[in-house]
Amino acid sequence: KNEVEQSPQNLTAQEGEFITINCSYSVGISALHWLQQHPGGGIVSLFMLSSGKKKHGRLIATINIQEKHSSLHITASHPRDSAVYICAVGIQGGSEKLVFGKGTKLTVNP
Amino acid sequence: NAGVTQTPKFQVLKTGQSMTLQCAQDMNHEYMSWYRQDPGMGLRLIHYSVGAGITDQGEVPNGYNVSRSTTEDFPLRLLSAAPSQTSVYFCASSHRGYGRVKQETQYFGPGTRLLVL
Numbered sequence: 620k621n622e623v624e625q626s627p628q629n630l631t632a633q634e635g636e637f638i639t640i641n642c643s644y645s646v647g648i649s650a651l652h653w654l655q656q657h658p659g660g661g662i663v664s665l666f667m668l669s670s671g672k673k674k675h676g677r678l679i680a681t682i683n684i685q686e687k688h689s690s691l692h693i694t695a696s697h698p699r700d701s702a703v704y705i706c707a708v709g710i711q712g713g714s715e716k717l718v719f720g721k722g723t724k725l726t727v728n729p
Numbered sequence: 730n731a732g733v734t735q736t737p738k739f740q741v742l743k744t745g746q747s748m749t750l751q752c753a754q755d756m757n758h759e760y761m762s763w764y765r766q767d768p769g770m771g772l773r774l775i776h777y778s779v780g781a782g783i784t785d786q787g788e789v790p791n792g793y794n795v796s797r798s799t800t801e802d803f804p805l806r807l808l809s810a811a812p813s814q815t816s817v818y819f820c821a822s823s824h825r826g827y828g829r830v831k832q833e834t835q836y837f838g839p840g841t842r843l844l845v846l
Contacts, residue, residue, distance in 0.1 A: 621771075623771070649826070649830045649831055650826070650830045650831075650832070652834075652835060654835065654837075660817065660839070660840050661837070661839055661840070662819060662821075662837040662840075663837070664834045664835045664836070664837075667833065667834050667835075669830055705771070705772070707772075707835075709830065709831050709832055715760070715777070715779060715831040715832065716774055716777065716787060716788075717762075717774065717832065717835070718771075719764075719771035719772040719773075720771055721769070721770060721771045722771065
């Protein structure tokens with residue numbers, strides 16, 4: 620069983636819709652990262668969080684440590700949001716490695 | 730400030746050849762990592778380093794070597810290329826965290842696409 624599971628694997632939305640991508644993990648973590656991989660392949664960090672909620676523009680990330688679950692929300696989605704969104708966790712007490720989910724491919728149609 | 734740079738962008742090798750993928754960062758990050766990304770799988774850690782002179786193995790280290798002689802550079806060496814090493818390789822760096830957070834925000838290079846025939 621993967622330590623980090625993302626759902627859904629694929630998501631298609633219409634422009635303007637509210638998007639939610641989920642990440643569940645099975646181990647104790649020190650922090651959780653949300654990353655975005657553009658169609659061209661580049662990877663950028665969106666959020667790093669260890670508790671609560673963070674917001675940047677139309678993106679919101681939440682984490683529930685007790686339930687071992689995080690969500691990434693996109694409000695008023697736009698075709699330029701089309702990308703693969705990746706969740707990664709830092710294993711608590713571990714040897715400083717990140718473990719990645721397989722990603723959620725989001726397509727936003729105009 | 731160039732961030733994380735990787736060279737080459739694309740490489741074709743024959744089975745058995747060796748090569749070095751270069752990675753450099755100019756942000757004075759302590760932590761550097763190499764990942765491979767294959768279709769249908771998440772990023773998998775090959776090797777990582779928490780500072781100059783310190784390296785350790787990740788999830789899939791076989792067939793790869795690394796060294797970290799300076800803070801800035803973290804080259805990845807393929808000793809004898811195999812078709813199974815066909816992949817996209819990403820280098821990443823970050824500051825070390827404080828307290829229980831080990832790694833801060835991740836910065837990724839643009840990737841190297843490797844094809845082994």
